[in-house]
Amino acid sequence: MSAETQIPETQPAVDRAAMDVDIACVGFGPATGGFLTELTRAWTENPADPAFESRAIPGMPLQVLCYERADDLASGVSGVVTRGHGIRASFPALNPAEIPMAADVRTERVFYLLDPIGASRRSALLRLGDAVLRTAGRPLLHDSAFELPWTPAFLHKHGGLVLSIGQFNQWVASQVMGAGFAQIWPGSPVASALFENDAVRGIRLADQGVDKQGTPTDGFMPGMDVRAQLTVVADGPVGSIGQALDAYLGLPQGHARREWALGMKFVLELPENQPADSPLQPGTVWHTFGFPEPEIFGFLYVHPDRLVSVGIFLPSWLGDPARTSYRYLQHFIQHPLLWQHLKDATLRSWGAKSLEESGQHGEPFLSGNGFARIGEGSGSTNMLTGSGVDEAWSTGVQLAQSVVELLHQGKPFTRENLASTYEARRRASEVERGAREARNARNGFQSGFVRGLVGMALAGLTGGKLSLGAHIPPPANQLRHSAASLSREKAAALAIEDGRPLHDALMSARGWPEVPFDGRLLVSHQDALLLGGKVQAMPGFADHVVFRDLGLCACCEDHTCVAMCSGQAITLGSNGVPSFEREKCVHCGACLWNCAHPPAGYDSNLQFLAGSGGLHSAEN
Amino acid sequence: MPTAFHIVVCAGIVPDPLQSLEPVMGPAGPALKNEMLLPAVLDPWAASALYEAAHLAATNPGSKVWLVSMAPKAKLQQVMMTVAQKAAFELVAVDGPLGGFIDAHATAAALADAISAIPGLDRTKLLLFGGWESASRGAGVTLQLIGERLSLFDQFQGVDQITVREDGSFEVLERVEGGQHQVSICSGAPALLGWATGNLPEPRSNPQVGMANMRTVMPALQKAKPAAVAAPGLHYDAAQLPAQQRQTRVEKDMTPEDIARELVAWIGAE
Numbered sequence: 098m099s100a101e102t103q104i105p106e107t108q109p110a111v112d113r114a115a116m117d118v119d120i121a122c123v124g125f126g127p128a129t130g131g132f133l134t135e136l137t138r139a140w141t142e143n144p145a146d147p148a149f150e151s152r153a154i155p156g157m158p159l160q161v162l163c164y165e166r167a168d169d170l171a172s173g174v175s176g177v178v179t180r181g182h183g184i185r186a187s188f189p190a191l192n193p194a195e196i197p198m199a200a201d202v203r204t205e206r207v208f209y210l211l212d213p214i215g216a217s218r219r220s221a222l223l224r225l226g227d228a229v230l231r232t233a234g235r236p237l238l239h240d241s242a243f244e245l246p247w248t249p250a251f252l253h254k255h256g257g258l259v260l261s262i263g264q265f266n267q268w269v270a271s272q273v274m275g276a277g278f279a280q281i282w283p284g285s286p287v288a289s290a291l292f293e294n295d296a297v298r299g300i301r302l303a304d305q306g307v308d309k310q311g312t313p314t315d316g317f318m319p320g321m322d323v324r325a326q327l328t329v330v331a332d333g334p335v336g337s338i339g340q341a342l343d344a345y346l347g348l349p350q351g352h353a354r355r356e357w358a359l360g361m362k363f364v365l366e367l368p369e370n371q372p373a374d375s376p377l378q379p380g381t382v383w384h385t386f387g388f389p390e391p392e393i394f395g396f397l398y399v400h401p402d403r404l405v406s407v408g409i410f411l412p413s414w415l416g417d418p419a420r421t422s423y424r425y426l427q428h429f430i431q432h433p434l435l436w437q438h439l440k441d442a443t444l445r446s447w448g449a450k451s452l453e454e455s456g457q458h459g460e461p462f463l464s465g466n467g468f469a470r471i472g473e474g475s476g477s478t479n480m481l482t483g484s485g486v487d488e489a490w491s492t493g494v495q496l497a498q499s500v501v502e503l504l505h506q507g508k509p510f511t512r513e514n515l516a517s518t519y520e521a522r523r524r525a526s527e528v529e530r531g532a533r534e535a536r537n538a539r540n541g542f543q544s545g546f547v548r549g550l551v552g553m554a555l556a557g558l559t560g561g562k563l564s565l566g567a568h569i570p571p572p573a574n575q576l577r578h579s580a581a582s583l584s585r586e587k588a589a590a591l592a593i594e595d596g597r598p599l600h601d602a603l604m605s606a607r608g609w610p611e612v613p614f615d616g617r618l619l620v621s622h623q624d625a626l627l628l629g630g631k632v633q634a635m636p637g638f639a640d641h642v643v644f645r646d647l648g649l650c651a652c653c654e655d656h657t658c659v660a661m662c663s664g665q666a667i668t669l670g671s672n673g674v675p676s677f678e679r680e681k682c683v684h685c686g687a688c689l690w691n692c693a694h695p696p697a698g699y700d701s702n703l704q705f706l707a708g709s710g711g712l713h714s715a716e717n
Numbered sequence: 718m719p720t721a722f723h724i725v726v727c728a729g730i731v732p733d734p735l736q737s738l739e740p741v742m743g744p745a746g747p748a749l750k751n752e753m754l755l756p757a758v759l760d761p762w763a764a765s766a767l768y769e770a771a772h773l774a775a776t777n778p779g780s781k782v783w784l785v786s787m788a789p790k791a792k793l794q795q796v797m798m799t800v801a802q803k804a805a806f807e808l809v810a811v812d813g814p815l816g817g818f819i820d821a822h823a824t825a826a827a828l829a830d831a832i833s834a835i836p837g838l839d840r841t842k843l844l845l846f847g848g849w850e851s852a853s854r855g856a857g858v859t860l861q862l863i864g865e866r867l868s869l870f871d872q873f874q875g876v877d878q879i880t881v882r883e884d885g886s887f888e889v890l891e892r893v894e895g896g897q898h899q900v901s902i903c904s905g906a907p908a909l910l911g912w913a914t915g916n917l918p919e920p921r922s923n924p925q926v927g928m929a930n931m932r933t934v935m936p937a938l939q940k941a942k943p944a945a946v947a948a949p950g951l952h953y954d955a956a957q958l959p960a961q962q963r964q965t966r967v968e969k970d971m972t973p974e975d976i977a978r979e980l981v982a983w984i985g986a987e
Contacts, residue, residue: 114925164924169733169756170795197754264754271791274798277935284799284922305921318921402751445737633735637921713735713756 113301113319117153120500121300121325122163123287124332125170127262127486128472129163130269131493132329134187136161137278139501148504152326159504161278162323164285164302166332166684168635171267172283172712176362176406178202178382178398179484180257182527183491196268198261198400202254203380207245210388210395210432211238216608217390218417222547242385242434251482251534251557252384259380259398261364261406262486263714284635286707288320290328290341296466299324300338303638303707309679311639327510329496331472331489334453335686337641337707339461339474346462354459354700355413355569356480356539357451357690361422361663362396362408363430364446364714365439365618371403377438384483389428389609390415391546394483397435405442407435411661412454413572413690414542421600421660422449422687423622427612431619444618446714447625449663451686454539456480457532458569463523464515471496477528481535481557488528495522534561541565543575571700572690576657598622599669600660622665626681632664634680634710641708642667642677642688649702650674655693658703663687684711720885721779722906723839724770725832726806727847727860728763730788730796731817732756734852740956747818747956757792757815759800762848766912768920769879770846771804777881783838785831787811787824787946790938797934802927803920808934809835810941817853818956820948825862827944832867842906843867849874849911864909871908873901877915 120136122129140149144158151157176198185191193199211227212219219227230243237243270281286303302320307313330338334357348354367377377399385395392415398406409429411422430439453459453473460476463469471477471492478485499518500510508514523529534556541552544567552565569575597605601622605611612619626632644650651674659667659675666681667688692701732738732755739750749755759767767784774780784806786793793810801808811831813819832838832845845867847860864872875892882888885905890898892913968976 116925116928168799170798171756197751267795271794274794274935275791275938277939280798280928280931282798282802282924282927284802285924302924316918316921318923321924323924713733 111313111319113322115322115324117324118160118162118299119151119153119325120159120161120327120329121323122161122329122331123300123338124330124336124472125163125165125266125270125281125283126331126333126472126489127265128331128475128477128489128493129329130266130273131183131187131490132331132471132497133161133163133273133279133281133493134269135494135497136500137273137276139497140278141276148501148507153324158278161280163279163281164287164300164323165281165283166286166707166709167711168284168633168709168713170270170281170283171263172714176364176398176400176408177260177262177484177486178254178257178396179260179486180254180482181487183487183494184258185256187490187494193258196260197264198259198402198404199265200259200379200399200401202257202259202382203378204376205248205253205255205382205384207248207252207384208242208386208434209245210385210434211241211243212388213241213433214428214608214610216604216610217388219391220545220547222545223391226547240433240437242432249554249557254382254484259382259400259406260486261400284709286638286641286709287332287338288707290338290345290468291322291324292345297328297342297468300328303709305637307637307639309640314637316637326467327500328468330468330470330474331493333472333474335451335689335705336474337705339470340705342468342470343461346465348459348461352458352460353571354453354455355571355575356454356459357413357572358410358454359422359449359661359663359685359687360408360410360452361426361449361685362406362447363426363444365405365407365442366445367403367405367438368441368443369403375438377405385434386550388432389425390417392542392549393425393429395429404445405439407439410452412542413575416576420657420691421598421604422663423625424601424604424609424612427619428609439618442618444620444625448712448714449683449685449687451690452485453478454480456539457536460532463520465512467510469496469510469515469519477532479528479531479535481538481553481561482531488531491526491528492523495519495526495528498522536561537564537567540567540569543567543569571695573693573695573700576655576693598659598665599656626664632681632683632711633713634682634708638679638709639706640677640679641684641706642679642682643704643706644675644677645699645702645704646696647674649694649696653694657691657693658688661687661691679708679710682708682711684708719777719779720881720905721842722773722777722844723781723783723842724774724844724846725783725785725835725838726763726767726770727785727828727832727845727863728767729760729786729851729853730757730792730815731760731851731853733758734761738958740958742956746951747953748816752815753789753792757788757796759796760848760851760853762850762852762912762914764800764848764919765915765917766846766848766910767800767804767806768917769912769915770844771806771920772917773844773879773881774805780842782806783809783832783835785809785811785828787813787827787831787944789813789815790941793941794934794938797930797938798927799922801930801934802922802924805926805929808930808937810937811944812941813944813946817851818953819946820951821859821862823946823948825859825866827946828859829863829866832863840907843869843908844906845869845909847909847911849876849913860909860911867907869907869909871903872911873903873909874911875913876910877913879910
């Protein structure tokens with residue numbers, strides 16, 4: 098196993114096909130959706146405008162291509178609620194009924210969930226607070242939950258939308274490609290950027306017809322070089338091109354990516370004949386905190402047609418190295434507040450995604466010679482309001498407006514020109530204002546849940562003017578290695594006895610009750626891959642998760658990468674080192690920031706490279 | 718001397734087989750729940766036909782491949798972005814509904830009309846390809862019906878291989894029972910071949926092939942005409958998925974003999 102997962106040596110040079118285009122986009126999500134929508138609209142207004150003549154193929158319209166890793170443009174993984182300001186600005190007459198699973202936000206509620214089991218890791222201070230709530234606050238307690246009488250303005254999504262990102266992406270792509278201007282190619286992972294001194298001159302697609310290590314086999318087809326005047330990098334927080342740029346250029350002075358979270362969610366179908374007074378009407382939005390662990394925030398969004406997205410966010414500052422999102426999610430939906438509405442539901446789909454939560458602290462260089470970065474990978478997510486889709490969309494629109502401006506001026510896509518247009522637009526926008534307010538909003542959580550809430554409220558209520566100070570260590574140092582040691586021995590014995598994953602056994606050993614599988618809503622993690630996740634990987638691509646130094650893995654006792662793997666694609670081999678199965682990977686990227694023992698000079702002992710496959714679900 | 722063929726591949730789109738499918742009875746008859754939400758793929762049987770067609774065209778210079786497909790335009794466009802990277806073809810798009818509950822005769826009529834209208838199609842070189850079955854709940858007869866409408870009387874079903882000979886005739890391997898193949902010799906085009914899985918792997922995604930195909934795919938989608946496939950006399954009593962049952966049990970310390978004994982009993986009870 099060790100030989101299979103080592104990073105390959107440098108590949109021999111091969112003859113590659115090459116193609117010249119004007120603009121190459123990496124990744125298709127909300128940011129690229131905004132970019133292509135705005136650019137297509139500008140072209141549609143006057144297709145004969147000479148500014149839109151291709152420089153790559155004179156006489157043709159601008160050649161704009163987008164390459165997306167997922168096998169289908171609908172295979173997005175996020176049910177979201179968004180304020181939708183930027184999206185609605187792009188589509189002023191937007192009718193949510195035109196987009197499957199979309200609804201206007203109608204009600205928003207925030208709940209603090211008590212622990213009805215007694216297994217969560219609560220501090221003494223929090224236990225005291227819970228006890229006070231249970232006694233003095235009894236009239237306000239229902240179903241082990243305390244509803245906040247007042248929802249902070251920064252959490253509100255009034256006028257917003259509940260969306261399935263998979264369906265939204267599909268809808269946007271249909272609008273864009275229907276115009277016949279831009280092309281969006283799914284199933285096309287981008288392996289690397291074409292660097293030339295300090296400039297990006299395009300991208301290289303992943304090789305096909307290779308083995309797990311990337312060695313050519315039968316049917317070898319070298320990934321094509323796509324040379325572009327502008328490369329739009331929108332491959333999200335764990336995208337290979339974004340990572341390559343960060344490695345090549347570094348981050349701006351003082352910036353670092355140290356805060357992460359894994360969002361995991363179910364899409365459930367409620368039974369027919371819902372009572373008329375059911376609180377789960379389309380457009381309902383619930384935010385929760387306090388359970389299954391104090392640090393884990395949860396959500397419930399109601400789509401039309403009795404579909405519900407329900408999920409949790411596991412932050413990097415949840416110190417437990419045995420953290421495991423799937424089982425936590427199962428306990429979350431069994432909380433009395435949710436279970437009374439969900440117990441008869443059916444699991445339709447399931448998915449997970451890493452969120453880059455450093456905000457502006459992790460913002461990379463937004464543009465340079467021949468490239469611009471948009472979307473979540475560019476640090477656009479607002480960590481105070483917990484929103485990223487609309488912000489990502491808006492950054493795409495801003496870049497498109499800037500590209501149109503430069504095209505009309507006949508100026509090249511240089512660092513200076515992109516800075517004076519795209520970066521200037523972004524700095525003057527609502528995205529920037531929100532990011533500044535949110536900049537230090539999460540600071541307190543490194544020191545505890547209660548302090549984190551205080552810090553968040555302070556930043557939120559003062560528009561970011563006041564916030565707590567914090568020293569945020571790299572993700573590996575956020576793990577508290579002693580957290581699970583008390584029950585580790587017992588759990589290991591349990592895991593060996595019945596063959597369960599160690600993290601699963603650890604949670605049982607810590608007092609979490611067994612999940613009563615029913616084959617419909619509560620199913621094993623493995624079954625979820627088949628029932629709800631529909632994971633698949635095209636053959637002929639190299640492994641996209643590789644371990645830098647398996648010697649380090651052999652010495653690691655935490656195995657957090659194994660515990661946090663959303664698809665159980667990383668498992669612990671009998672030789673004590675993890676192994677990776679590409680066919681089970683959902684591309685959430687959690688392994689990248691859940692390494693407890695990175696080698697010197699790196700944040701992780703794992704590399705998350707360009708890869709094919711992943712979830713095949715359009716309902717996420 | 719190579720023979721130039723005009724290969725027309727009929728290929729519908731179906732929900733990604735990895736999805737959970739649930740039949741429902743709507744006002745217009747049976748349908749799949751949330752079908753428009755589900756990602757779609759080229760029907761796997763017809764996809765084999767396309768790959769074989771592309772291979773045949775590549776090995777017989779002067780040949781050309783058309784892909785004829787009926788589906789909602791937006792959905793078809795989405796699928797084409799994947800399929801177009803696999804093989805070189807010219808798309809003939811027909812704007813029609815999704816689903817395998819459409820009357821096969823009406824579908825065949827719409828597709829036959831579309832094929833007849835292909836400019837430059839030479840009937841003497843025509844090989845009509847498709848899947849011999851479908852993953853779309855269809856009856857598996859549409860291809861034959863198209864052949865009848867186009868007066869293609871040399872029809873082969875369950876095809877796994879075609880070998881073109883020097884004189885333009887070709888040998889066809891058709892699946893028959895018992896894992897055997899029936900060998901037939903056809904004097905030449907025109908003919909109809911309903912493909913089983915064939916022998917070719919799925920081609921790699923080639924961006925250059927995709928770019929070349931896009932020159933015809935987008936215009937074809939834009940000018941796709943709506944097909945009249947309503948069949949007022951057609952009535953479905955019921956629709957259901959094949960029965961699925963999964964029985965999982967964890968047993969520890971069971972001897973191989975006991976496992977074998979239980980398996981035999983279980984198989985015998987089926």
